[in-house]
Amino acid sequence: MKKKLKVLFHINEESRWAVVLLNAFNFLMDIGEDNGDVVVIANGPAVIAYAGSDGYIGSERLKAMNELSKKGVKFLACRNAINEMCSEGFCIEVNELPSFVEIIPVGITEIIKRQQGSYSYVKP
Numbered sequence: 870m871k872k873k874l875k876v877l878f879h880i881n882e883e884s885r886w887a888v889v890l891l892n893a894f895n896f897l898m899d900i901g902e903d904n905g906d907v908v909v910i911a912n913g914p915a916v917i918a919y920a921g922s923d924g925y926i927g928s929e930r931l932k933a934m935n936e937l938s939k940k941g942v943k944f945l946a947c948r949n950a951i952n953e954m955c956s957e958g959f960c961i962e963v964n965e966l967p968s969f970v971e972i973i974p975v976g977i978t979e980i981i982k983r984q985q986g987s988y989s990y991v992k993p
Contacts, residue, residue: 875906877988879980881913881950888993890933893942902940908983912947912976916954919946919970920961931967938969947976 876896880889893907911919919934921927934944951961951972963972973979984990 871904873904873906874900875983875986875988876908877980877983877990878907878909879976879990879992880909880911880915881976883914883917885993886915886918886930890930890937892991892993893937894933897937897940897942905941906988907937907942908945908988909942910945910947910973910976910980910983912950914950914954916946916950916961917959919944919966921967935967935969944970945973945976945979946970947979948972948974950976 874896878889878893880886889909893909896907897905918927918930921931934942938944946966948963951963954961966972980990
């Protein structure tokens, strides 16, 4: 049995989402959906994208995320970042996030755990 390539894409800047999504798509196209284990961890201001808040761009970005999630990509959001964004005036209601987004307690801790679990770290 062929071992899956495991990759963790880390994003903490909202402006980098297009690059992260394209990288994840290209990775899966290159190796095949069944040969990769892809995780996207968003913390800091990047969690805003999960709310689809910026009109057409946000809606298209969420469509791309949804399509990638159907290909097995896991999208994770740091609860601390969500709470921090709320304290800065942009509240994200966890229960209103897309179903493909999983909330994790602390993004940086999850990143470290995944790296110890043999995930390659990529920060586009």
